[in-house]
Amino acid sequence: MKKGQITYKRIKQYLLIGFCSILLFNCSRDTYVGELPTDDDAPLVEPVPIVLSLGMSDFDILTRGSGEVNNGNDADFWNQVRFYVYAFNKDPQTDLSKPWSATNEDFCLLDGSRTGGVNAQVSNHGKEVGVKKEDSNLMLFYPDEESQSIYYNMRHTDWPYNFFAYYLDDYVSECHREKDYIYYDIELDGRRDFMSSMANIDKQEDKYEGNPYKDKILGRAYSAYSANHGLNPVFQFEHHLVLLRFVVCKPDNSPNEDKDEKRNIPPLDPSLTVKKIEVNSKYKGRFIVAVNDPTDQTKPQRGISFNNEEYKYIELRKKNGELIGSKGWCVVAEDCPVYGDEKAHLYVLDKDIKNERDAGTSLLVAPADFYKAKISLSAEKGLEEPLYTEVDIELRNGNGMFSSGEAYTIYLTVNSLSEIIPKIEAGKWAEGGEAELNPDGEYKD
Template sequence: MKIKQCLLIGFCSILLFNCSGDTYVGELTTDDDAPLVEPVPIVLSLGMSDFEILTRGSGEVNNGNDADFWDNVRFYVYAFNKDPQTDLSNPWSEANQDFCLLDGHRTGGANAQASDHGKEVGVKKEDSNLLLFYPDEKSQEIYYNMKNTNQPYNFFAYYLDDWMGECHREKDHIYYDVELDGRRDFMSAMADPEAQKDKYEGNPYCDKILGRAFSAYSANHGLNPVFQFEHHLVLLRFVVCRPDDSSNKKGNGVPSLDPTLAVKKVELNSKYKGRFTVAVSAPDADGMTNLKRGISFDSEDYKYFELKKKNGELIGNSGWCLVADCPIYENVTDDDKKRYRYVLDKDKENDRDSGTSLLVAPADSYRAKITLSAEQGLTGALYTEVEVDLENTNDNKVFSPGKAYTIYLTINSLSDISSAVESGVWTNGGDINISPDDKYEDE
């Protein structure tokens, strides 16, 4: 992938390094079961993933975000014995490291974290895709279990955005009770040694290295945990379209578009209370009764989320856009759909164009509520609310977690709105560059 010089080097690393070939692997030792004299450090990294980090108050984060933003991004990491009977509620200690290798109780320097959360890590932006233990370089002195160098561990990582609720550690899983707000993002990952199998092709100890992953033994052979994060929510992007008035030219009596017709508010109804499971004792177990990572929404509690500006503020009295200034849906080309300037509003000055997405619970369908206005001469503006059902005709007719969907709303009049849904990829595509016209690819 071509990288333009103006891109932050660290962000390039996050997107471009893949877990099979370009991830840091250390020296590939071939001497099997050689005594490990020196402590083996725990080295963590991000692999290439189809995700953008979306964070509260910023809308969709694109490649143009500066280093200050990445200074504040935090992930959390656990490492537990692979035995399904391991009790995840017992925190790390010198005596318990056979079972819990890494969590928020693992010390590593001044101001070290001490909590039931995972161990806090941040992105090393300067020259790699490494994840560094927070808060400083002294915290990097965290090592594998050197008393049992063959002991394998499951490594889990997760992202909470701005949610800091209570961490619940049970015997067989760890979870948070979370609430959505339309902008808050939740992601998780589990490091998979099989994803790096190809780099051990021809190594006589390949099976043993993978079978003991992740341990001091496997790390000494260059196999380190790589996280490819999954989104657990649905990303909805909104585009307002004006009607095709060519039908009016055929004399069928369709009224022409009111030039004062404006979109004042966009709201969407979604479940908002869920349970975010970030680690489980038996991640490979089959069956519906076994716990899995991700967010479950068992509650029937719903609320309307309002589309906001990029900075999280409400759009205000000025509204989103005049319908007459919007494109016609049939005329929006595939290339147009890749560009953020076609999403709702073109007012760069107020940062509205980047605030046109919502993060919501997966569902079979959604109901949107659109507030419209039109000038009525001396009597002032007339306001109406129009409810629109959003149905997905693709993807098995559901809105799936980790997927992005573009909602095209054709505003015909104060009382008539039609919708179309197209599915896409939750990632930027094409050349990575800092540009006001950053792209995303539709499938």
């Protein structure tokens, strides 16, 4: 058996024995915490492998061309998803611009230059990893099993490191490594999802209650020492954008809020079609994925900051990324589903309701106080040339701004070719995070 295969099996055992329970059952106090030697600071005999895992709690990805993705997606999908991971010494003076090397391992433990197998990745990016969801969300170093032979610093087994992970969707961009932080200059297109995470021990503390070495284990996370006690990095990803979901509705003739009477809205032409939905959003930003001092708020922190001067209208597309096209897109839905009803998951209905999953449903945009939107409509009305109009509306959240990591359902009630009334409901997308996102701050080169 090859050395890489042996290491891979050992890693699986580390995960399944050492901390599988904390991923799936939220930190049981009965979780295995590692063997406790007589001399807890005795030198480690064997190299300790770096074991990473993806925390899946309420975790969705809106990945380009695939629509919303969650825990229920099959293994084939997860085999294609790629994340990037860095690990740097916790010393706030660590220089993040210097890549991993055998002589720099005390400060940079893991990045794209960390070798593993014959097909090792070498770049400024983080180390590329995939997810084996069938192995309790184990994150394996890509591209092959030989790459699993990656170990902690065995010269200084008690030196702790910060672990960072991030997701770029299909975006291709240069990675910039500065002393204090690492970043990408990005552009939004409505489909790309940008996420990041920093591994945190908070959700794993409970399993060390009563352990005489608890303070050492937690204080030295993440290191060969802590990993030898079953404490490994788990990434709970944070969404840095706003998810807008759309439902198009026929008008209702419910009583006016100010008068006990129904609105006099004439029946709509059955040929009325929504041709296009566009939302005006900031679209150029700086995505910081790793920092050398997460506790110093005066220094750059993880998250996205946007250029306040550059906006553009981002068009809602089909799930496969295609433009709607000249043949129209969706007829107006029969009724507005009540928020929370499973019908809400249909979002915008396609002309062929059996293919509603092919319809465009969601946009990923920058956080904002409100959005300007343009809705393009057409109606045939028996004419040779259909009537075509563009309606300008504002989308406002009655509970405040549209915040990063949050999902909002936009119900668009179409009363006529010139009148559309929006209603916004806040929903759930993913578990809240601590992303440092400054929607009003402008990044500087």
